[in-house]
Structure formats: structure tokens, C-alpha cells
Amino acid sequence: MRYDVPDRVRENAATPIRDLDRYRETHAAAANDPNGFWLGVTKERIAWREEPTLGLEGDFHGIAEGPLSWFGDGRLNVTESCLDRHLEARGDKVAILWEGDEPGEVRKLTYRELHAEVCKAANALAALGLKKGERAIIYMGMVPEAAIAMLACARLGAVHSVVFGGFSADALRDRVRDCGAEIVITQDLGVRGGKHIPLKATVDEALAGSPSVKKVLVYKRTEEEVPWDASRDVWWHEALGAAEPTHEAEIVEAEHPLFVLYTSGSTGRPKGVVHTSGGYITYTSYTHATVFDLREDDVYACVADVGWITGHSYIVYGPLANGATTLMFESIPTYPDAGRYWDMVQRHGVTIFYTAPTAIRALAAKGDEHVTKHDRSTLRVLGTVGEPINPEAWVWYFDVVGEKRCTIVDTWWQTETGGIAISPIAPATPTKPGSATLPMPGILTSLRTKEGAVIRGPGQGLLCIDHPWPGQARTVWGDHERFVATYFGHVPGAYFTGDGCRRDEDGYHWITGRVDDVLNVSGHRMGTAEFEAAIVSVEEVAEAAVVGYPHEVKGQGVYAYVVPQGGATVDPASLNGACRTQIGAHAKIDRVQVVPGLPKTRSGKVMRRILRKIAEGRGDELGDTSTLADPSVVDAIRDGFVTKD
Numbered sequence: 001m002r003y004d005v006p007d008r009v010r011e012n013a014a015t016p017i018r019d020l021d022r023y024r025e026t027h028a029a030a031a032n033d034p035n036g037f038w039l040g041v042t043k044e045r046i047a048w049r050e051e052p053t054l055g056l057e058g059d060f061h062g063i064a065e066g067p068l069s070w071f072g073d074g075r076l077n078v079t080e081s082c083l084d085r086h087l088e089a090r091g092d093k094v095a096i097l098w099e100g101d102e103p104g105e106v107r108k109l110t111y112r113e114l115h116a117e118v119c120k121a122a123n124a125l126a127a128l129g130l131k132k133g134e135r136a137i138i139y140m141g142m143v144p145e146a147a148i149a150m151l152a153c154a155r156l157g158a159v160h161s162v163v164f165g166g167f168s169a170d171a172l173r174d175r176v177r178d179c180g181a182e183i184v185i186t187q188d189l190g191v192r193g194g195k196h197i198p199l200k201a202t203v204d205e206a207l208a209g210s211p212s213v214k215k216v217l218v219y220k221r222t223e224e225e226v227p228w229d230a231s232r233d234v235w236w237h238e239a240l241g242a243a244e245p246t247h248e249a250e251i252v253e254a255e256h257p258l259f260v261l262y263t264s265g266s267t268g269r270p271k272g273v274v275h276t277s278g279g280y281i282t283y284t285s286y287t288h289a290t291v292f293d294l295r296e297d298d299v300y301a302c303v304a305d306v307g308w309i310t311g312h313s314y315i316v317y318g319p320l321a322n323g324a325t326t327l328m329f330e331s332i333p334t335y336p337d338a339g340r341y342w343d344m345v346q347r348h349g350v351t352i353f354y355t356a357p358t359a360i361r362a363l364a365a366k367g368d369e370h371v372t373k374h375d376r377s378t379l380r381v382l383g384t385v386g387e388p389i390n391p392e393a394w395v396w397y398f399d400v401v402g403e404k405r406c407t408i409v410d411t412w413w414q415t416e417t418g419g420i421a422i423s424p425i426a427p428a429t430p431t432k433p434g435s436a437t438l439p440m441p442g443i444l445t446s447l448r449t450k451e452g453a454v455i456r457g458p459g460q461g462l463l464c465i466d467h468p469w470p471g472q473a474r475t476v477w478g479d480h481e482r483f484v485a486t487y488f489g490h491v492p493g494a495y496f497t498g499d500g501c502r503r504d505e506d507g508y509h510w511i512t513g514r515v516d517d518v519l520n521v522s523g524h525r526m527g528t529a530e531f532e533a534a535i536v537s538v539e540e541v542a543e544a545a546v547v548g549y550p551h552e553v554k555g556q557g558v559y560a561y562v563v564p565q566g567g568a569t570v571d572p573a574s575l576n577g578a579c580r581t582q583i584g585a586h587a588k589i590d591r592v593q594v595v596p597g598l599p600k601t602r603s604g605k606v607m608r609r610i611l612r613k614i615a616e617g618r619g620d621e622l623g624d625t626s627t628l629a630d631p632s633v634v635d636a637i638r639d640g641f642v643t644k645d
């Protein structure tokens with residue numbers, strides 16, 4: 001099934017890519033001359049202090065020798081693109097439109113006000129000792145101050161690392177240590193769905209024994225009292241109250257690191273993905289304007305969290321670089337009821353709305369009346385991101401939410417890609433439910449066999465990207481070798497995404513999901529290895545293996561196979577307790593099966609393929625198990641298969 005672009009999306013497009021022919025021309029031009037293409041884009045879109053003359057330096061074959069560089073001789077501060085240069089034409093335009101936890105609890109910051117707040121915060125952070133190149137951890141809820149803190153760090157040339165507010169003290173401590181943060185920026189309490197989240201208390205717990213952190217800057221969101229260490233803690237309102245509303249931005253090289261964002265991989269601990277300044281801001285600005293066909297009077301709402309890459313690229317940096325009005329949403333889609341998104345759409349006149357499949361599925365299950373009772377006539381583009389969207393949910397989004405008048409952009413990308421890499425371009429690309437469609441200009445995808453051979457034409461394989469692009473991650477913080485091994489160790493000379501993909505006869509991409517041991521639960525990316533480490537820390541557990549299984553709402557559920565220590569009884573609640581403490585509240589095991597042993601090869605390797613099949617309910621399709629050290633384990637596991645959460 002193919003959907004043409006609805007008229008109201010096609011008409012008056014702002015992007016020059018208005019139809020498939022223009023898309024093809026642009027994609028071919030960028031492929032033939034990537035440097036010419038991206039230098040053109042960056043000069044048009046970004047406020048450089050010193051314009052670059054260089055495009056790409058380095059390539060994927062030489063990546064082991066060091067990170068790539070884009071625009072290497074350019075100098076800038078990204079906040080000048082996001083703030084200063086808008087002051088003249090857009091000073092009174094709303095930059096951040098904040099909707100708090102309670103419906104109608106609204107704050108609006110114009111570009112002028114946001115600029116002043118960022119300057120004050122930069123001055124305050126400088127007074128607390130934060131310097132260019134040093135790291136600041138941001139552990140906050142969805143308040144404008146989170147974006148202000150990010151931009152203030154960038155203003156100073158300091159490197160921010162936002163840690164999602166759902167992570168536990170243990171997880172926060174690991175990240176503080178890994179990046180060697182000097183400062184933590186947090187708030188007293190997070191407010192979400194009518195509940196309070198003890199952000200400051202979690203910071204206190206995480207920092208016990210982390211001497212690198214000298215100061216904690218605390219935004220006051222509520223009237224509640226929180227524990228206080230006067231030698232270390234500083235109130236945001238006091239520090240900013242004393243600060244000047246102007247600040248001369250620190251001008252940095254294009255490749256100066258902008259932020260580190262931790263994400264889960266298939267092995268070991270989360271890795272700090274590093275994004276740099278000039279290439280990242282170019283790519284997020286370009287893709288945000290192009291994919292959504294941003295227009296000057298759009299009210300743009302991305303309801304992600306700043307703790308994830310979507311919040312970085314498409315709530316803060318891309319939209320602000322484009323002078324857009326960007327909504328920040330503090331609450332959850334079902335508070336106070338399942339109509340909250342559409343209530344906001346109506347009250348704020350939202351024109352572009354961007355969410356995740358898991359939310360779409362959860363809301364579809366609550367019934368159409370929550371949607372239809374609100375006026376959604378302002379909507380034009382509906383986006384989705386984070387996991388494959390099933391065609392049923394896509395069609396519901398299109399028919400019910402968008403009333404068939406809006407186009408859907410199913411945007412495929414990753415923390416590592418920095419910005420959208422495969423997606424429809426709103427006015428140009430006919431859509432197919434479940435397909436992320438075509439690669440962005442400058443993105444050269446290839447499908448590969450396990451051996452790395454290129455698959456031509458329609459087919460299915462490992463999704464790779466064959467040429468560098470400005471928005472891509474440059475390295476893993478403190479561990480370039482890991483970066484090289486993770487992304488370039490599979491297919492020499494190409495970036496391997498970790499995803500599988502099918503390509504149809506129209507060249508459309510259908511993401512089939514991760515082919516490594518990374519889970520995607522409600523759009524949250526988590527490694528099976530992280531779950532396993534938490535589970536085996538429980539005393540009664542000898543061994544554990546975690547796999548994903550298809551889940552109606554969450555996309556994937558978490559299935560744990562647990563081998564008890566001889567004779568011990570395992571309490572599933574203690575397993576979830578360990579995951580909560582070591583990872584965070586969002587890391588929940590859905591199904592636990594106690595098993596006598598794990599299926600292993602004679603060399604001791606756990607056969608995860610077998611465990612995945614059983615968890616998926618396909619235990620009768622295991623194929624040959626004769627290579628296992630003890631094939632009888634499989635029968636026992638198959639017999640005890642758990643079908644209820």
C-alpha cells in the first residue's frame with residue numbers, strides 16, 4: 001500500500017525538495033560531491049565565525065588512525081546559530097514553548113529571553129569553575145532549564161552529557177566517572193504524571209565517592225525541601241540571579257566536542273557517544289528543516305525527552321538552529337488522560353508532531369474518542385522515531401490522528417547518526433506504512449550479507465552506511481578503539497548500524513530491528529548484557545541470559561532465563577529490584593523463566609538464537625540443536641516457556 005503526499009502537505013513547501021525527482025537529483029548531487037554539497041548546506045544554514053573551506057578529512061578505511069573531521073578549518077559556537085543570529089528577526093518569536101505536568105501550565109521563552117537565560121547560565125557556570133573542554137552532567141526532567149543548561153555548556157565550549165532522569169544512582173555514577181564530570185546540573189524534584197521524582201537525592205547518592213564533581217547546580221522546580229550540602233550545592237535561581245544576561249560565546253574549532261551521550265551496546269557498559277560542533281549542528285539543522293518541511297509559523301512539538309538523542313537533535317539543537325518554536329513537554333501521554341497530546345495540539349496549534357511508536361500503540365488502545373474530541377486541524381506532519389512502527393499503528397496515526405490530511409514521516413536514525421538518516425521528506429516522498437522509505441541526501445546506505453558483500457536491488461541484509469556524513473558520532477569518549485571495533489569491525493570501510501533492513505523494488509527501506517544484543521523496549525535502548533549483569537548480582541542467581549520478544553505495546557519485552565545457584569529459589573521481584581538499582585526505573589523484566597541450565601555450545605557459548613526463538617513462542621522452529629553440549633536443556637526450557645508478563 002502506497003500513500004501519496006496529501007495536498008496540504010505538498011502545497012507551499014519550504015524545502016526545495018518538493019517531489020521525488022527533486023529528491024533523487026539532490027541525493028545524486030550529494031553522492032557525487034559530498035564536500036560540495038555539505039559545504040553548501042553549512043554555509044547557508046550555520047552562523048560560522050570563520051567559514052570552513054574544508055569538507056571531509058579522513059575516511060572509514062582510516063578510522064582506526066583517528067576520528068573523522070568535517071569543516072576542519074571552520075570556527076564557530078553553535079549557540080550563535082541557535083540564539084544570537086535570531087535576535088534581530090525573531091527576537092520576540094517563541095523559542096521554547098513549555099507545557100508542564102498539569103495541562104495548561106505553560107511557559108513561553110522568546111528567542112530574546114532564551115538568549116539572556118543561556119548567557120546568565122553560562123556566566124553562572126563559568127563562575128562555578130566550568131571551563132572549555134570540561135564535562136558537565138545534566139540530570140534533569142523536561143524543564144526549559146535543561147535546554148538552557150545544555151546551551152550554556154555549549155556557550156562555554158564545555159561538553160555536556162545529559163543523563164535521562166529515569167537512570168538510577170548507580171548508572172548516573174558510572175557516567176559521571178566515565179566522562180570525569182566537574183559539575184552536575186540537576187533539579188530538586190522531577191514532576192511527571194502527578195508524581196515527584198527525587199532527582200537531587202539521586203545525584204547525592206551517585207556522587208558519594210565521586211570526588212571529581214566540585215559543584216552541583218540545582219534548579220528549583222517545586223516547593224519541597226531537599227537535602228543540601230552547602231559546600232557543594234548551589235541554587236540555580238541564586239547563581240543566575242547574580243549573573244549578567246550577556247556572554248561572549250567561546251569560539252571553538254568545528255571538531256570541538258559538543259556533547260557526550262551514553263547509549264547501550266551489545267556488550268559491556270554503556271558507551272559515551274561523542275558528537276562535535278560544526279558537523280552536528282549542520283546535520284541536525286538540515287534534516288530538521290528538510291524532513292518536516294519546517295515553515296516560519298510552524299509550532300513544532302517533539303515529545304521525546306532531552307535525556308535521549310531525539311531530545312538533543314530535535315527538541316533543542318535542530319529546531320533552535322532553524323529559529324523554530326519548539327515545544328517541551330514535561331508530562332506523559334496518559335496524564336491526566338489519554339487525550340493529553342491532542343489537547344496540547346489544540347491549545348497550542350501544533351503543526352508538526354513527533355513521537356514514538358510505543359506511544360502511538362498505547363494511545364490507539366485507549367480508543368479514538370480521546371483523539372477525536374480535540375481539534376487537530378492545525379496538524380500537517382506527523383513523525384515517528386525510535387523503533388519499527390507496525391502498519392496497524394501507522395494507519396491509526398494516519399487515519400485517526402491525522403484525519404488522512406497529514407503525511408507521516410517514519411524517521412530511522414540512531415544516537416550514533418546524530419540526526420535522521422532514512423525518512424520520507426514530508427512534501428516529496430510517498431509513504432508506505434512501516435517503511436522509513438529513502439535515505440537522506442548525503443546518506444549512502446547499503447545492505448550487506450553477514451560476510452560484508454553488498455546486496456544489490458531488492459533484498460534483505462545488514463544495514464550499513466558507506467560514506468561519512470557531518471552528523472555522525474566521531475568516537476566513544478575515552479575509547480576510540482571501542483568505537484572502531486563496534487561500528488567498523490564488521491564490514492571494512494563501512495559503518496555498521498546494528499540493524500537489519502529489507503529494501504523493496506522501489507528502493508524503500510524497511511527496518512527489521514536490531515541484529516545484535518540490543519533491546520528496544522518502548523523506544524528505550526538497553527543492552528541485554530546490562531540486564532544480565534544486574535540479574536547475576538542477585539545472590540540466588542548463578543547464570544542468566546536475557547532476550548527480547550515481540551510485545552504489543554512496547555515493541556519488545558524483556559525475557560530473562562535464570563539459572564539459580566544450586567537449590568536456591570529466585571524471587572522475580574529481587575531481579576527487577578536489581579535492574580532498577582543498577583540501571584533505572586525504565587529497565588523492567590517482563591517475563592522470568594527459571595531454567596536448569598542455558599543452552600551452550602561445547603565451547604561454552606550461550607546459543608542466544610535458541611533462547612530468542614523460545615521467547616518468541618517459536619520453540620518448534622529451533623532446527624539443529626545437536627551441537628549443544630547438553631541438548632536436553634532445550635526441552636526443559638521449551639516446556640517451561642512463560643507466556644504471561
Ligand code: PRX
Nearest residue numbers: 385386387388410411412413414415511525
Ligand atoms: O533499531 C533502530 C531503532 O532504534 C535504534 C537506535 O536507538 P537510539 O540510539 O536510542 O536512537 C533512537 C532515536 C533515534 C536503531 O538502531 N530505530 C530508531 N528509529 C527507527 C528505528 N527502527 C525502526 N524504525 C525507525 N524509524
